[in-house]
Amino acid sequence: MYNQADLDLNGDGQTDLTDNACGDLPNITLDKTVLGVVANADGTFTVSYQITVSNNGGATGIYTLVDEAAFDDDVTILNGGFTISTGGPALAGQFTGDPSPLTLVANQEIAAGATHTFVIDYRASLDLSDNSTDGGDNVYTSCADATGGNGSEPGQGLFNMASLDLNGDGTADLTDDVCVDVPTADLSAHQACEQ
16 A cells, blocks of 8 residues: 655645655455265264455454354254364364354454464254254255355255454455255155155
8 A cells, every 4th residue: 555745845846855655454355165064873964164264465454254054944053163273363162053143253363474264063953844843844945056156045955154344343344155955865865754
């Protein structure tokens, strides 16, 4: 952010004094990906996501990172945990039930050139039975984009969104979302039971 000031001291249109300053700004980016979905032996499954926050600017920045699961309404989050795997402060946590929205860090500094990588796991179950108590509609809605790319919406598959607040005003400045479907074996078993 280079800036220069010029002074003409005698009104002749010529600069008599010049001073300049240059300051760098942070440039923080956000990337969310699906690491995978694993069917567990107890009939549940675990879905894992990676969130990468990078600062490719020239100055330290500050961010608050929030993760929000917005799965199909027949999916119940049982528990899970999160860690920061690279960069940033040592961070790990566990939760029971649906913690959404889950603030992973608040007002976290990130140095110029640094990358903070988070991993978050949700262990969940799917119940499509008529007597289910999950409040869902007993119909599984798949992700709109089976590759996990853009186009999916909250309430589909295992939709998940990360958001960054870069100025501390409580409003997301950057978001990134992904969607992946329940493991096929789990889904097939539940659909078979309903027929």
